[in-house]
Amino acid sequence: MSCCGLLTAQKEPVPLKSVEVELEVRDHVATVVSTLTYENKEDKPIEAVFVFPLPGDAAVCHFSATIGQTQIVAEVKEKQEAREDYDDALSSGQQAFLLEESEQSPDIFSLSVGSLPPGESASIRLEYVTELAVQADDGLRFCLPAVLNPRYQPQGSEGASVQVTSVPASLVPYSLSFSARVSSPRPVSKVESNCSLDPLQYLNTEQTQATVKLASGHKFDRDVEVLIYYKDAHQPTAVVEAGQASAKPGSLMGDPVVMLSLYPEFPKAVMSSVASCGEFVLLLDRSGSMDCHTSDSDEQETRISSARDTLLLLLKSLPMGCYFNIYSFGSNYEHIFPKSVEYSEKTMEEALKKVEKMDANLGGTEILEPLKHIYSQPCIPSQPRQLFVFTDGEVMNTKEVINLVKKNSGSHRCFSFGIGEGASSALINGLAKEGGGHAQFITGTDRMQSKVMQSLRFALQPAVEDVSVTWDLPKGVSATVLSPPITALFQGQRSLVYAQLTGQSSEAAEGGVTVKYSLAGHPSQSQLHFALRPAEDTGLTVHRLAARLLIRSLEMEESDDEGEQDRGVKQKVVELSVQSGVSSAFTAFIAVNKGDGGAIQGPLVRRDVPTAMCSGIIxxxxxxxxxxxxxxxxxxxxxxxxxxxxxxxxxxxxxxxxxxxxxxxxxxxxxxxxxxxxxxxxxxxxxRRDPLLQLVSLQKASGCWVLDPDLAAALGKTSEEVENAKPSAVNQEVWATILALIWLHGFKKDAQEEWELLAMKAASWLRAQKAACAAECVEAGNAVLGCEVQKDALGL
Structure with a gap:
């Protein structure tokens, strides 16, 4: 048996010559058009098969092929019917094109270009729309997946896995070009990327429109991530889109649809406080691929070593009085404690000793079984369960995993972290969305620690409860909400609500929405007013995103006892997919060239087009x-x-x-x-351990540090220098803790989001000691460390 399927080294030509991607971003919605150019330079007709990734929440809404001067636009059909049409076309010598979504994971698509004659070219156009997620720094994240690592098929799982033909990025034989156009009611402040970009070009003096291109020479060794920053990015907005003229009134595509983007503003006084309770369950991927390097620039750090450092920060930052446990998984799973234990110095140290020994040595990626075990554990009264999942996301049973999280969404919140290139966006985003949490992606030179600590801050924020959305619409107009109820609201995180509008209103009519919620026992509300007149030039973007939302929720509906999808649900999905022109697990795009030309002669030869994989994974x-x-x-x-x-x-x-x-x-x-x-x-x-992590590793669960040679070394001083500078009346632990805080503020200010929570815990411990000479200690600490940190900055 050979590795990896069909590779370029086997001297077999790859007919895909180039991929050209055009991105158009309007506010927080993206439309992506990919053009794939094929050419058959062989002396026999071929069938080219390309398996590739797309964002998991994308709505694929157009697929067409151009051969010479002829354009064939594909139609959406039930998947088996589309496959039969494709096979019939090939057997009769006709050209055919088939685009289908994987039944196990919505972020993998297969494109089959059938009966491409010798010497002929074909241009394939693929279009999709997607929402852009907001990052913790207010940037909107767009990701063009360029890497598709082989997905793990769990033992005993049903359904055939998609056969992914992958090669190292250096061997990808086709080119990629990428350009983006950004427009928004608000000025575009900057655009950043993990790949080299040409300079941003503004198209108007208001700077509300801009273009940018990927610099030449992209190596395919990473997904293309683009971060877009607007001024005043958190203003709530509403877009009303007119229905399709040819669609039946009363149907989703025939009626207007409104998309609300909501950003409730929470009081700073409330958000600065952190909860002192909770059950924190950490689930770490220890499959073989976690041994990959985190980036080309760091030859020593691997995904698993970065995860170990992150768990250290997490454990040091947890509040006294909470509960925690750590699970790890590969082909099987392990847990540090039989059940979640109270957080104390003893349990923290026991957990850290086991974390230090964790390696990527557990084989495959069986994430479903540890999740089942976690959910089988009874919740602890007055300790809200918070689940943190760390994985490189290379699994086939994505929908099954997400469905399990959805079933248990009432008992916990799920925060997910996709590690490395090729992590499944469908899995990572799906876990957070169905679990009412927040998703983060860690790629390239990103520090896992900072992103995970951002999510821990979310988890420790006061819970938002009793969320309700009420509509204020003119008489004769009603709204049917298509989105699931909002259960989680975080500071700086957008909530999107889609609703179908029925009834007639005057052109000048306005609608309103009020979001009410309770935060830390205080009732609050946020209001938004919008014009009911449909916006111009939106196409059917909002309708297609709404259709995608409905399709996904239907696909996730509970299966029957035999595990077969309910036929009624499947029929609804097929009908909605065909009506909206949006892909689903049960439909496919099929295009057949029924031109006047004669049948294509000769036996058909299959050519698999390889996809880029993360450096080194075979x-x-x-x-x-x-x-x-x-x-x-x-x-x-x-x-x-x-x-x-x-x-x-x-x-x-x-x-x-x-x-x-x-x-x-x-x-x-x-x-x-x-x-x-x-x-x-x-x-x-x-x-050699990072100096910050060296200092953090010495902190006690209570928040204090101990005055010893290890602390002196972490501070870059000798024991004598540290001990001789201590004010005489001061307790040793108080002195050690103030020194550690000064060092953090003085030398690691740029990494504050990583240590902020454990510093708050340290300051809280210091205040509880009621030390009378804090000011004298800070002055002495600054002198010995060579800093100028103010007492107020330490939270004292």
Whole structure:
């Protein structure tokens, strides 16, 4: 068995020549048009199959093909019917094009270009719309997935997995160009990216319109992430979109639809406080792919080592009096405590010792079973459950996982973190959305610690309760809300509400929405007024996003006892998908060229188009007698990093190699060549810990530090320097804690969001000591550390 399926090194031509992507952002909604250019340079007709990622919440709404001067626009049909039409067209020698979504995960699509004759070209146009999520720094995040790592198929799961043909980014044979146009009622302040961009070009003096392009030479080794920043980004807005003239009145596509973007403003006094209770359950992915480097610029830090450091920060930042537990998973799962325990110095230290030993050595990615076990544990009274999930998101059973979170959404909030390139946006966003939490993506040089601590702040915020949305509309006009009820509201996080409007109103009529909620026991409300006259030039973007929302909620509806999707629900999804022209798990886009030309002659040859994978990840196949891990793995002299993340290599047959160790020139290795221990190679631990983490690791659960040589070393001083500078009347722990806080404020101000919560805990501990000489201590601490930090800045 060979690795990775069909690769360019096997000398078989790849017919996909280029991918051109045009992004148009209007406020917080994006329309994306991808043009894929194919050319058959062989002497026989081919079928080209390309499996690729899209954002998990995207609504694919247009698919067409152009051959010569002929354009064929695809139509949406029930999936089996579309496949049969495609097969019939190929068997009769006609050209056909099929675009379908994976049934297991909505962020994987398969594009089949059938019967492309010798010497002929085809241009495929694919269009989708998507909402843009708001980041903690107010940026709107758009991600163009360029990386599709092989997805793990859990043992015993139903349905055939999508066969992903992947190669390292350096071997991708086709080019990518990317351009973006941004427009908003508010000025565009800046556009940033994890990839090199050409300078931002403004199109008007108000700076409300701008264009930007991806610089040439993109290596395909990462997803293209674009962050867009507006001035006054958090103003609530409403867009009313007219229905489709050809659609039936009373239907979703025939009536106007309104999209509300709501940003309740919470009082600063309330938001600055943090809860002192909660059950914090941390779920960490320890599958093989977590051994990947976090970025090319850091050869030592891996996803798993970064996760260990993040868990250290999390555990140090938890409030006294809460409860916690840590689960980790791969092909099976483990937990540190049989059930959640109260947070104390003893339990924290016990957990940290086990965290330090965690490696990416648990095999596959079986996330469903540990989630089931967590949900089977009874909730602790007066301790709201907060679930933090860390994963690189390479699983096939995405919908099953999200459905489980949705069923248990009433008992907890779920915060999710997608680690590395190729993490499934459908999984990461779906966990947070259905779990009423917040999603974060950690890619490139992003620090996992800062993003996770942002989410911990959300989790520790006072809970928003009793959320209600009421409509104030003119007589004769009514709103049917299409969105699920709002259950979670966070500071700086947008909530979108879609509603179908029925009835007639005058052109000058206005509508209003009032959002009421209770925050920390205080009732509050937010209001928005909007014109009912439909906006111009919106196309059907809002309708398609609303249709996508309904389709997803229907797909997630509970299955029957046999696990089969309810036929009535499936029929509703198909009807809505066909009516709106938006893809679903049960439909596909099909286009057939029924031109006057004669049937295409000759046997049809399949060509799989490879997708870029994250640097170094290769899916290796397993044979019972031999481990033939390197045969045909991407051509001569390709250095590989093999990862057992796909359930294909069993416990005693793991082959774990690292870049530069072995060259693959068609060689095959058997289990007689190496013992299991000889081929198991652990990544080196970081030789020197980050000074910030070194200091944090010394903090006690209560929030204080102890005056000892380890603290002096972390502060960059000798024990004598630290001890001699201590004011005589001061307690040693008070002195040590003030020194640590001064060092954090003086030397790590740029990383404040990482240590802010544990510093607040330290300041709270200091205030409880009622030390009378805090000012003298701060002055002495500044002198010994060479800082100028004010006492007020420390929270004293």
């Amino acid at each position: 899916q290796c196949c397993y044979m019972s007698a031999d481990i033939q891990a390197f045969a045909d793995c991407g051509g001569p002299n390709l250095d590989l990093e093999c990862q057992d993340d796909f359930g294909l290599l069993q416990d005693e047959e793991v082959l774990h190699c690292y870049e530069g160790d072995l060259e693959t020139n068609g060689m095959a290795y058997s289990d007689e060549d190496f013992s299991a221990e000889e081929v198991r190679v652990a990544l080196p631990k970081q030789s």
